[in-house]
Amino acid sequence: MASLFRDLSLGQSRRETMTGTTSSRFTAGATSAATTTTTTVNAFLPSPFGDLTPTLSAADLRDTAYEIFVAASRTTSGKPLTYISTNSAAADRSPSPSPSSLASSPSMQRSITSTAASKVKKALGLRSSLNSGLGSGSKRSEGSPSSSGGKGKRPVTVGELMRVQMRVSETVESRIRRALLRIAAGQVGRKIESMVLPLELLQQFKSSDFTDQEEYEAWQKRNLKILEAGLLLHPKIQLDKSNTNSQRLQKIIHGALGRPIETGRNNESMQILRSAVTSLASRSSDGSLVESCHWADGFPLNLRLYEMLLEALFDASDETSILEEVDELMELIKKTWVILGINQMLHNICFSWVLFNRFVATGQVENDLLYAADSQLAEVAKDAKTTKDPAYSKILSSTLSSILGWAEKRLLAYHDTFDSVNIDSMQSIISLGVSAAKILVEDISNEYRRKRKGEVDVARNRIDTYIRSSIRTAMEKADSSRRASRNQPNPLPVLAILAKDVGELAANEKDVFSPILKKWHPLAAGVAVATLHVCYGNELKQFISGIMELTPDAIQVLRAADKLEKDLVQIAVEDSVDSDDGGKAIIREMPPFEAEAAIANLVKVWIKTRVDRLKEWVDRNLQQEAWNPQASQEGYAPSAVEVLRIIDETLDAYFKLPIPMHPALLPDLMIGLDRCLQYYITKAKSGCGSRNTFIPTMPALTRCTVGTKFQGVWKKKEKALISQRRNGQVATMNGDNSFGIAQLCVRINTLHRLRTELDVVEKRIITHLRNSESAHTEDFSNGLGKKFELAPAACLEGVQQLSEAVGYKIIFHNLSHVLWDGLYVGEPSSSRIEPFLQELEQNLTFISDTVHERVHTRVIADIMKASYDGFLLVLLAGGPSRAFTRQDSRIIEDDFKSLKDLFWANGDGLPTDLINKFSTTVRDVLPLFQTDTENLIERFRRLTLETYGSSAKSRLPLPPTSGQWNPAEPNTLMRVLCYRNDEAASKFLKKTYNLPKKL
Numbered sequence: 001m002a003s004l005f006r007d008l009s010l011g012q013s014r015r016e017t018m019t020g021t022t023s024s025r026f027t028a029g030a031t032s033a034a035t036t037t038t039t040t041v042n043a044f045l046p047s048p049f050g051d052l053t054p055t056l057s058a059a060d061l062r063d064t065a066y067e068i069f070v071a072a073s074r075t076t077s078g079k080p081l082t083y084i085s086t087n088s089a090a091a092d093r094s095p096s097p098s099p100s101s102l103a104s105s106p107s108m109q110r111s112i113t114s115t116a117a118s119k120v121k122k123a124l125g126l127r128s129s130l131n132s133g134l135g136s137g138s139k140r141s142e143g144s145p146s147s148s149g150g151k152g153k154r155p156v157t158v159g160e161l162m163r164v165q166m167r168v169s170e171t172v173e174s175r176i177r178r179a180l181l182r183i184a185a186g187q188v189g190r191k192i193e194s195m196v197l198p199l200e201l202l203q204q205f206k207s208s209d210f211t212d213q214e215e216y217e218a219w220q221k222r223n224l225k226i227l228e229a230g231l232l233l234h235p236k237i238q239l240d241k242s243n244t245n246s247q248r249l250q251k252i253i254h255g256a257l258g259r260p261i262e263t264g265r266n267n268e269s270m271q272i273l274r275s276a277v278t279s280l281a282s283r284s285s286d287g288s289l290v291e292s293c294h295w296a297d298g299f300p301l302n303l304r305l306y307e308m309l310l311e312a313l314f315d316a317s318d319e320t321s322i323l324e325e326v327d328e329l330m331e332l333i334k335k336t337w338v339i340l341g342i343n344q345m346l347h348n349i350c351f352s353w354v355l356f357n358r359f360v361a362t363g364q365v366e367n368d369l370l371y372a373a374d375s376q377l378a379e380v381a382k383d384a385k386t387t388k389d390p391a392y393s394k395i396l397s398s399t400l401s402s403i404l405g406w407a408e409k410r411l412l413a414y415h416d417t418f419d420s421v422n423i424d425s426m427q428s429i430i431s432l433g434v435s436a437a438k439i440l441v442e443d444i445s446n447e448y449r450r451k452r453k454g455e456v457d458v459a460r461n462r463i464d465t466y467i468r469s470s471i472r473t474a475m476e477k478a479d480s481s482r483r484a485s486r487n488q489p490n491p492l493p494v495l496a497i498l499a500k501d502v503g504e505l506a507a508n509e510k511d512v513f514s515p516i517l518k519k520w521h522p523l524a525a526g527v528a529v530a531t532l533h534v535c536y537g538n539e540l541k542q543f544i545s546g547i548m549e550l551t552p553d554a555i556q557v558l559r560a561a562d563k564l565e566k567d568l569v570q571i572a573v574e575d576s577v578d579s580d581d582g583g584k585a586i587i588r589e590m591p592p593f594e595a596e597a598a599i600a601n602l603v604k605v606w607i608k609t610r611v612d613r614l615k616e617w618v619d620r621n622l623q624q625e626a627w628n629p630q631a632s633q634e635g636y637a638p639s640a641v642e643v644l645r646i647i648d649e650t651l652d653a654y655f656k657l658p659i660p661m662h663p664a665l666l667p668d669l670m671i672g673l674d675r676c677l678q679y680y681i682t683k684a685k686s687g688c689g690s691r692n693t694f695i696p697t698m699p700a701l702t703r704c705t706v707g708t709k710f711q712g713v714w715k716k717k718e719k720a721l722i723s724q725r726r727n728g729q730v731a732t733m734n735g736d737n738s739f740g741i742a743q744l745c746v747r748i749n750t751l752h753r754l755r756t757e758l759d760v761v762e763k764r765i766i767t768h769l770r771n772s773e774s775a776h777t778e779d780f781s782n783g784l785g786k787k788f789e790l791a792p793a794a795c796l797e798g799v800q801q802l803s804e805a806v807g808y809k810i811i812f813h814n815l816s817h818v819l820w821d822g823l824y825v826g827e828p829s830s831s832r833i834e835p836f837l838q839e840l841e842q843n844l845t846f847i848s849d850t851v852h853e854r855v856h857t858r859v860i861a862d863i864m865k866a867s868y869d870g871f872l873l874v875l876l877a878g879g880p881s882r883a884f885t886r887q888d889s890r891i892i893e894d895d896f897k898s899l900k901d902l903f904w905a906n907g908d909g910l911p912t913d914l915i916n917k918f919s920t921t922v923r924d925v926l927p928l929f930q931t932d933t934e935n936l937i938e939r940f941r942r943l944t945l946e947t948y949g950s951s952a953k954s955r956l957p958l959p960p961t962s963g964q965w966n967p968a969e970p971n972t973l974m975r976v977l978c979y980r981n982d983e984a985a986s987k988f989l990k991k992t993y994n995l996p997k998k999l
Contacts, residue, residue, distance in 0.1 A: 048402035050300030065308035072335040124372035165312035179204040193338040198223035236298040249276040297341025320366035345383040352376040370428035384443035400436040407433030411466040415474040463521040471531040499560035525575035526586035529568040550602040562595040611672035627743035636749040655768040662772040670787030677791035694808035699879040703989040745850040755795035807862035833895035876975040883981040889930035
């Protein structure tokens with residue numbers, strides 16, 4: 001042992017004899033550093049290596065760690081550690097110590113003069129700075145933060161730098177080195193790892209070696225507590241409960257803690273202590289003798305002591321910076337491995353923790369420390385794959401769990417942790433956390449080992465968890481904020497506020513956080529917006545379920561939700577462009593809000609309500625409508641004006657709805673309004689009759705009584721039958737005065753006005769659409785504004801039906817007394833058409849004054865058509881009161897010309913071509929009345945045979961009445977024969993069909 005410590009001299013005697021300002025300055029510097037670091041230590045995280053006895057303080061551990069460091073740093077050769085003071089005069093006056101009085105190693109005596117970049121720093125990715133650390137030798141300026149102990153005094157050797165870093169005074173260091181020299185002198189050839197250092201130190205000193213009794217007792221208690229921790233509380237090899245030495249040692253330590261024992265080389269108490277300590281420290285797991293003593297290599301004591309040594313690598317004047325001399329210091333620190341039972345793997349995990357813990361303790365401002373810790377964890381990851389040592393795995397798991405726990409506390413709510421100021425540290429913390437998680441899962445977790453590689457992407461899974469957790473936390477915060485807004489004046493709907501907040505959150509996520517997170521998760525932004533989508537969607541779903549009607553608040557919320565969804569989906573799609581599935585998985589996580597569908601449903605309810613009200617109004621008002629021509633100047637019904645007004649109001653209200661889909665839902669509204677108008681039109685023409693309503697029933701066929709002249713006097717029975725038929729029709733049509741000709745004309749005007757106004761409404765709809773925010777050009781090119789489909793056609797059909805009803809009612813109802821009861825009754829020459837024309841002209845004048853000029857021609861034309869039909873009906877179905885000779889045909893043709901002239905009105909009436917068009921049938925039939933009877937009978941036979949074929953040769957069938965008069969139609973020819981005042985005709989009809997002469 002003497003050879004090992006022979007040249008450990010530091011020239012300590014010289015330093016011990018230094019008096020005055022220099023020594024006190026140096027001590028003050030150490031104290032200052034201690035004070036600063038103590039403040040920092042309070043912010044350190046709990047050690048993951050395990051709890052020691054609570055009576056061992058950080059200072060106790062640090063002092064012991066330094067003792068181990070000095071003891072382990074010795075070599076067999078070297079020269080005294082020199083201490084150079086700029087106050088050379090004072091140094092010259094101090095007595096020089098003996099070179100052999102103290103011992104040191106050459107490595108500790110090495111002067112701090114190197115300016116080369118640190119290999120350790122380079123490996124860790126740390127910046128090098130010549131102004132970092134307490135010792136840079138002659139290269140450091142006088143004003144450098146490395147100055148310690150006052151002006152003119154700085155550590156100039158590696159050993160002295162370590163002493164200052166460990167906050168050990170020169171006096172204490174002198175005592176340690178004296179003890180090591182004495183130990184070396186007394187135990188020649190022994191290695192330091194084969195000794196129990198606290199025991200040896202206790203044996204070397206007495207109370208007289210200390211400045212006061214209190215200091216001595218504190219020193220003794222510390223060493224005894226270290227022995228207790230290393231041999232009894234945290235031994236490397238577990239103790240047997242029956243071990244008497246452990247019991248004896250426990251008793252000695254507890255006694256000494258209450259009352260100090262006498263220490264010294266030959267003290268009896270020390271001999272008993274040595275015996276117990278040596279027997280416990282020399283144990284092996286298999287019972288064999290071991291050279292190394294197990295007193296400081298048990299977990300977690302060894303790691304806590306080693307942690308103290310590694311902490312010394314940080315600059316005392318800049319707690320976030322590692323000394324430039326880290327390479328030399330690390331070389332010496334590693335010499336303690338043999339005593340502490342540390343290996344490279346334990347060093348890697350412990351150093352990772354120290355770097356990380358220093359970052360946390362110094363306010364998380366130096367990201368380089370996180371980079372360094374992450375780099376060191378890369379070495380830890382390699383170690384974890386090569387060992388199955390359960391003790392190492394336990395320490396590794398505990399350490400990584402602490403790192404991961406700290407990181408995840410921030411990452412699980414990274415929106416609250418990071419902002420534009422500290423965003424740079426986020427990537428470092430994620431990297432560190434992911435590295436820790438990967439080692440924990442891939443190299444420690446049994447569950448992971450049971451799975452095949454590739455099944456678990458630890459980094460992606462962790463980032464996925466962080467994103468979803470932080471988003472939900474941020475959403476809860478936004479939710480609280482928007483709920484508080486309810487108390488504000490004129491508050492917006494809370495979900496509309498939340499939608500805005502979520503949109504801003506998504507944009508911020510995309511711009512600030514996702515670029516960082518994307519390094520570990522390719523769909524980081526997509527996951528974030530999908531989570532936001534789900535969170536907001538849950539709130540929106542509850543909101544939608546509670547909406548019963550369309551309100552401004554509901555629309556505002558749903559529109560905000562729709563915009564938000566489009567923004568979120570856009571971010572997800574952009575983020576997924578390069579993904580394998582094109583982002584389908586992310587999109588599947590975003591079930592549609594269906595906000596537009598909800599708006600559409602509400603609008604449809606709104607439309608239905610409006611349409612139902614309009615229909616109810618139509619029912620109510622049409623029941624009260626009198627169809628009075630004097631009700632309006634234009635001659636249409638007030639109810640139509642109201643219908644159009646309500647439709648306008650409804651359309652205006654619809655386009656004022658704050659919805660984004662006016663064009664899309666307009667068809668629903670138009671269909672409803674269209675049906676209401678159709679309903680109005682149907683009601684307006686209901687019960688007014690039609691052409692067939694007014695045409696009288698044709699009397700049974702009879703043959704003419706030859707030579708009889710009725711002269712306008714009917715036989716009573718025939719008169720009664722005709723009168724009964726006519727009166728029945730009159731009663732049917734005159735039951736309600738609202739169906740008079742004047743009222744029918746108002747109905748016609750009303751339907752015409754509706755048809756005209758529908759065009760105006762449709763143009764107004766197009767104007768509304770052009771101002772609609774969501775309308776497109778194609779909406780107009782596709783005729784979106786032309787949406788009334790039923791009503792226009794119903795108007796045209798209604799006008800047509802009512803116009804025909806007016807015409808046939810005038811001819812066959814109002815003028816039946818002069819047409820049906822008077823024209824050609826008895827002697828044709830004395831019952832001609834003039835009375836009919838006179839009354840018809842009066843009706844035409846009334847129609848012209850009452851019906852709108854745009855439909856005037858149509859109504860007059862229908863009256864003309866009805867008059868032509870009535871004229872033919874008199875000629876071909878006038879009953880037995882009428883009979884015509886061939887000579888009467890001239891009278892008939894002249895009367896028909898007078899009828900046509902009435903409608904032509906000397907050019908002021910209907911157009912000639914229209915008159916001629918409708919008179920075609922009459923013109924075709926009239927020649928039959930001047931054709932001789934034989935020709936008529938022959939033509940009738942031929943046409944009947946052509947119609948019925950050979951079966952008609954034996955007996956001619958009676959042709960049915962079609963009502964469609966035609967000179968080439970058998971029934972028309974037969975009717976001319978029936979009314980022919982001619983013997984041949986009468987005989988033919990009697991013989992062929994046995995027709996009677998009277999009804």
